[in-house]
Amino acid sequence: MRFAHRIYKMEDKELLSLMELAEAPDIISFSGGFPSPETYPIDEIKESFVRVLDEEGKEALSYSSASGYNPLREEIAARMDRLFGMDMTKDEIIITSGSQQALDMSGMLFIDEGDVILFETPSYLGALNALKAYEAELIAVPTDKDGIEIEALRQSIEKYGDRVKLIYVIPDYQNPTSRCWSDKRRKEFVEFISEYDIPVLEDAAYAELTFGDTLKKPLIAYDTLGQVVYCGTFSKTFCPGLRVAWICAHKRIIEKFLLLKTNVDLSSSAIAQRQMVYYMQHYDYDAHIRKITLLYKSRRDLMMEIVRKEFPDTVEFDVPEGGLFLWLSLPAGKDARELLALALKENVAFVPGGSFYPDNAKNNEMRVNFSNMTEEKIVKGMTILGRITTEFLK
Numbered sequence: 001m002r003f004a005h006r007i008y009k010m011e012d013k014e015l016l017s018l019m020e021l022a023e024a025p026d027i028i029s030f031s032g033g034f035p036s037p038e039t040y041p042i043d044e045i046k047e048s049f050v051r052v053l054d055e056e057g058k059e060a061l062s063y064s065s066a067s068g069y070n071p072l073r074e075e076i077a078a079r080m081d082r083l084f085g086m087d088m089t090k091d092e093i094i095i096t097s098g099s100q101q102a103l104d105m106s107g108m109l110f111i112d113e114g115d116v117i118l119f120e121t122p123s124y125l126g127a128l129n130a131l132k133a134y135e136a137e138l139i140a141v142p143t144d145k146d147g148i149e150i151e152a153l154r155q156s157i158e159k160y161g162d163r164v165k166l167i168y169v170i171p172d173y174q175n176p177t178s179r180c181w182s183d184k185r186r187k188e189f190v191e192f193i194s195e196y197d198i199p200v201l202e203d204a205a206y207a208e209l210t211f212g213d214t215l216k217k218p219l220i221a222y223d224t225l226g227q228v229v230y231c232g233t234f235s236k237t238f239c240p241g242l243r244v245a246w247i248c249a250h251k252r253i254i255e256k257f258l259l260l261k262t263n264v265d266l267s268s269s270a271i272a273q274r275q276m277v278y279y280m281q282h283y284d285y286d287a288h289i290r291k292i293t294l295l296y297k298s299r300r301d302l303m304m305e306i307v308r309k310e311f312p313d314t315v316e317f318d319v320p321e322g323g324l325f326l327w328l329s330l331p332a333g334k335d336a337r338e339l340l341a342l343a344l345k346e347n348v349a350f351v352p353g354g355s356f357y358p359d360n361a362k363n364n365e366m367r368v369n370f371s372n373m374t375e376e377k378i379v380k381g382m383t384i385l386g387r388i389t390t391e392f393l394k
């Protein structure tokens with residue numbers, strides 16, 4: 001059978017088969033990228049669904065409007081205002097089926113074949129794959145501890161000129177490194193980019209998963225020109241199964257997304273959107289987020305303790321201040337895929353870092369999730385991984 005060209009650009013067979021092994025039931029898997037299922041507020045969600053079905057069943061089981069259920073758009077606008085000091089209305093928001101859909105639709109909206117997308121590296125594999133489907137050239141821009149490097153960004157923009165059609169970034173506790181851009185870099189970035197007519201895709205999937213007391217202001221809060229497209233989601237702070245997320249952007253951009261949304265899936269799930277509103281109006285969503293970040297912080301602490309004890313000193317890392325992942329660097333030249341093959345033999349899994357670079361450009365790093373496994377499994381799995389890593393690096 002003949003498939004479209006784009007499909008051949010997306011496959012990573014080696015990784016996919018390794019990751020399939022990682023899903024086996026007896027594996028201690030540090031490879032997932034989602035919240036711990038034990039934190040899902042199942043009773044509250046059940047109650048919300050029942051109330052929605054009792055009180056507005058017919059509407060909840062119909063199509064929603066393409067832009068999304070208005071009370072949910074209003075809830076989100078009010079929340080963005082409260083958290084980030086913005087002044088937003090529902091007309092600057094469109095509901096999407098997961099932020100993955102927002103990333104895909106951004107490719108559809110901004111990219112023609114041969115265009116260039118600049119993105120911070122390493123970066124979220126799912127976004128790179130979604131954007132690759134639009135036959136863009138993906139160009140990596142390095143990051144340092146404060147965020148994307150502005151000088152490197154300037155050089156790429158100068159080199160590729162008008163071909164640059166999008167910049168994709170994850171400023172908060174990003175996937176895979178959990179790094180968070182400093183306030184200074186955020187300001188510098190938005191100021192710098194305002195000199196160019198290039199849209200910025202701000203993926204804020206982990207924005208609220210901080211272990212500190214305050215949230216960072218998103219790029220969109222600094223943007224006065226309407227260049228930033230902000231993608232938010234309930235997947236990491238609530239649960240991914242409902243597939244409810246949102247795009248927040250200038251009205252002229254939201255109008256275009258609306259055209260695409262109708263083509264892509266007509267609307268996001270009406271019942272899931274209505275249950276989300278019921279939940280937000282009747283329960284304490286902020287308290288829920290505080291609860292899960294406390295849990296993840298304690299799992300991070302436990303993981304750090306074992307890494308410090310069991311891993312060789314040549315393995316480098318920064319302590320994550322939020323998010324779901326620990327990013328470990330093996331000495332240059334070592335291949336984390338080989339380490340994964342060894343770990344899988346002892347029923348432990350993680351994601352080799354090469355998957356987060358275009359063309360597996362760098363292979364000595366690894367992403368280890370700390371949110372998803374119980375304390376007991378963290379101790380057992382990381383102790384095994386520490387021993388295997390020590391032997392591997394000898």
Ligand SMILES: Cc1ncc(COP(=O)(O)O)c(C=O)c1O
Binds near residue numbers: 101
């Ligand atoms: C950075 C990032 N963006 C977006 C997504 C997709 O999330 P959603 O469940 O909202 O589609 C993920 C999921 O892992 C992610 O890590």
